[in-house]
Amino acid sequence: MTTAHHDVPGVRSVIGVDAGTASLREADHLIHQLLEGLGLPPGTIACTHLVRTDARSGVAVSFAVRGEEAAEEAWRRLTGPAGPVSGAVLGERAYGPEQAVRVAALAAAEHVRRSGGRAVVYPGVERLSGTVTVADLPALTAIEDVVVVGSPSPDRQGPDPATSVITRDHVRPEWRDGRLTLALVPAAAGALAPFEVPNPTPCCADHV
Incomplete structure (x- = not known):
């Protein structure tokens, strides 16, 4: 997307x-x-x-x-x-x-x-808690592109904007080709979740 x-x-x-x-x-x-x-x-x-x-x-x-x-x-x-x-x-x-x-x-x-x-830390990161939708990611934050790992999208449309994203209060996009891009993976019940799990950085759970 x-x-x-x-x-x-x-x-x-x-x-x-x-x-x-x-x-x-x-x-x-x-x-x-x-x-x-x-x-x-x-x-x-x-x-x-x-x-x-x-x-x-x-x-x-x-x-x-x-x-x-x-x-x-x-x-x-x-x-x-x-x-x-x-x-x-x-x-x-x-x-x-x-x-x-x-x-x-x-x-x-x-x-x-x-x-x-x-x-x-980036504009809007504080809004990404609990469950949001794919559409919320670029609408509420500086995230520009959303991709699903293992599901290439040649037309760059990405996942359905209405799909739920379980943030786990830990959303870390990366710069790719000049754009802030978030990688997602499939989660339970048809939802998506950020590729990076929060386990590597539990000390910062209270910051985001």
Whole structure:
């Protein structure tokens, strides 16, 4: 399913962060910590990125922040004496040791290109609790495409818009080919559910 979906208007600045997190659970927790600690505004899109370099395997995070002033304030807090990260990048600016900066830059580049990244926080995510419909996903949130794993849709129409989606209060779309795309799988009684189950990140159940 695809739509001419709205996005939150305004230019976004992308900040990449490496704090040495090793798992999705840790990275999800870090995202919620930083959203609060950096005072990031509504409409921020925060993603996790699996990274593998010669010296580091784990998960980095990125934040697409609306408004230059908000991004500058977040950068000031992030790179201050009490900054909670090992490495960070914003545009051409870098903070931290070379290896951490490299990882942060990889995450930021994926988000800028919208070629990768698993969205943890995005416009409308707070509306995805309990059971919704396929039609609700693009109507209420920044999700643009919906696909069912194992059921290709050449016409990009996707599943029936009226189909129920059991969110399990854990909906993590990913950037694919420039669009925020949610993968679903069949669930009980003809319903669908997000491909990713909440088990990897139980610590963040209260955040979403």
